[in-house]
Amino acid sequence: MSSNPRIREAFALFDRDGDGELTASEALLAIRSTGVIVPAEEASSLPATMNWEQFESWVNKKLSNSNPEADLIKSFKVFDTKGDGTLSTDELMQVIKTLGDMLTDEEVERMVHDADPSKTGRIKYAEFVKLLLSS
Secondary structure, three states: OOOOHHHHHHHHHHOOOOOOEEEHHHHHHHHHHOOOOOOHHHHOOOOOEEEHHHHHHHHHHHHHOOOHHHHHHHHHHHHOOOOOOEEEHHHHHHHHHHHOOOOOHHHHHHHHHHHOOOOOOEEEHHHHHHHHHHO
16 A cells, blocks of 8 residues: 555654654554544554554554544434534533543643634534544
8 A cells, every 4th residue: 555645744743753663642643633533442452652664554444444524423423412413512522532532631621612612512513523624
């Protein structure tokens, strides 16, 4: 499989010390930056380190088997207690903490604030997913 420049860029960005390997936490951040959803149970099973070949193989495998937008929306639906395509800010915080196990509470609060700038208390998660994937 040919090298995807976006995957190579993610690897290089998170290989801060330039040693050609990513720690598990660096790899998780790099993988997520490519748009791949990594559930907490998969995140905890990443190897302690990944070199470029391992990283590229792992990401390509996930990309070929995934639809990030559909995967995220499916994840959000689980938390949609009203079934109306929206989440309360509390529900959104729970989703982000579940999917983004490496995020700090401050990062989660900032994401929720950005998702609900008018402070309605409800977020349309399909729009939030598009926003996440476009950034």
